Amino acid sequence: MRFTLRQLQVFLATARDENISRAAQQLSMSQSAASGALKELEHQFGVQLFDRVGKRLQLSELGRELRPQAENLLAQAEALEQAMSGDTAGSLRLGATLTVGNYLAVPMIAEFRERYPGTDVSLHVANTRAIVNRVADFELDVGMIEGEVSHRSLETLRWRDDELQVFAAPDHPLAQRARVTDRQLQQQAWIVREPGSGTRQVFERAMAGILTGLDISMELQHTEAIKRAVEAGLGVGCLSRISLREAFARGSLVPLAVPQRDFRRQLNLILHRDKFHSETLRRWLQLCSEHSDDGAG
Structure with missing residues (x-):
C-alpha cells in the first residue's frame, strides 16, 4: 500500500x-x-x-x-x-434542527447512552440548511431535520410525522375564536423562524396564496424566543406542536384553529450516500426507528 x-x-x-x-x-x-x-x-x-x-x-x-x-x-x-x-462503544456525531434537537434528540441520546455506556455522542444543533451542509461535508454522521431537502450527495429517510400550530397569548383577541380566517391571519403581526429553517419552509408552504399579505414582524432563530415574544403579546407565531406542548399545558400560550391551512410535515433523517455505516450508526438508526411512531401530538 x-x-x-x-x-x-x-x-x-x-x-x-x-x-x-x-x-x-x-x-x-x-x-x-x-x-x-x-x-x-x-x-x-x-x-x-x-x-x-x-x-x-x-x-x-x-x-x-x-x-x-x-x-x-x-x-x-x-x-x-x-x-x-474490544471497544464496542464507538462515537457518533449527530446534527439536529432546533425543534428536533431541543425536544426529541436529547432524551434519545440519554436512552442511547444508557443502552450503550461509554459511547461518545456529540450533538450539533442548527437550522436545516446548516445541518444539510455539514452532513454533505462529512462533518456529521447523521442529520435529524424538519425541512425538505434535495441534495445529490444525501440520502433522506422518512422518520416521523409532525405538524405546525398557529398560537397566541391567552388574552389575544383571536384566542376565543372557533376558527381564524385567512383575512384575520393577514391582519396579525407574525413572529416566525428565520429563512433556511425547516419550520419556516413549511410555514410558507402552508400559507401559499396569502403569504405576501402577511405582516412578518420578527424573524428569530430560537423557538423559545418566539414563544416568549408571543407570550408578551408582540404577535402570533407558528411552531411545531412538539415545542408547544408544555406551554399549552400550563396555559401561557393557546392554539389557534386554522383548519383551512395544511401544516403537516415529515421529520427526516439524512445521511451521506457514501457514508460508511458503523455499528454505532446502525444502532442509532435502530433507535430512531423505534421512536418513529411516537407521533407529534
Missing part, C-alpha cells in the same frame, strides 16, 4: 478545515509534519488534491471525487481498530 492512514487523516482534516495549521492542531501534529504528509501523498501518486489559494486550501476536482472513498476507508479502519481492541 503506497499511502498511510495518517496521510488520509491529514487529507480529510485539511478538506474539512481548508487550512493545514488547523488540520494539524486537530490531529495533534506539527504544521510541518501535516504539510509534509499531505505533500508526500500527492507526490506518491503525482496528483494535486488541493488548489492553493493564498493560505487557504480548496479541494481540487480530483480531491472532491476521492474524498468519499477516503472518508469510508478511514471509518472502516477505525471500526476495525475498535473491534480488535
Whole structure:
C-alpha cells in the first residue's frame, strides 16, 4: 500500500478545515509534519488534491471525487481498530434542527447512552440548511431535520410525522375564536423562524396564496424566543406542536384553529450516500426507528 492512514487523516482534516495549521492542531501534529504528509501523498501518486489559494486550501476536482472513498476507508479502519481492541462503544456525531434537537434528540441520546455506556455522542444543533451542509461535508454522521431537502450527495429517510400550530397569548383577541380566517391571519403581526429553517419552509408552504399579505414582524432563530415574544403579546407565531406542548399545558400560550391551512410535515433523517455505516450508526438508526411512531401530538 503506497499511502498511510495518517496521510488520509491529514487529507480529510485539511478538506474539512481548508487550512493545514488547523488540520494539524486537530490531529495533534506539527504544521510541518501535516504539510509534509499531505505533500508526500500527492507526490506518491503525482496528483494535486488541493488548489492553493493564498493560505487557504480548496479541494481540487480530483480531491472532491476521492474524498468519499477516503472518508469510508478511514471509518472502516477505525471500526476495525475498535473491534480488535474490544471497544464496542464507538462515537457518533449527530446534527439536529432546533425543534428536533431541543425536544426529541436529547432524551434519545440519554436512552442511547444508557443502552450503550461509554459511547461518545456529540450533538450539533442548527437550522436545516446548516445541518444539510455539514452532513454533505462529512462533518456529521447523521442529520435529524424538519425541512425538505434535495441534495445529490444525501440520502433522506422518512422518520416521523409532525405538524405546525398557529398560537397566541391567552388574552389575544383571536384566542376565543372557533376558527381564524385567512383575512384575520393577514391582519396579525407574525413572529416566525428565520429563512433556511425547516419550520419556516413549511410555514410558507402552508400559507401559499396569502403569504405576501402577511405582516412578518420578527424573524428569530430560537423557538423559545418566539414563544416568549408571543407570550408578551408582540404577535402570533407558528411552531411545531412538539415545542408547544408544555406551554399549552400550563396555559401561557393557546392554539389557534386554522383548519383551512395544511401544516403537516415529515421529520427526516439524512445521511451521506457514501457514508460508511458503523455499528454505532446502525444502532442509532435502530433507535430512531423505534421512536418513529411516537407521533407529534
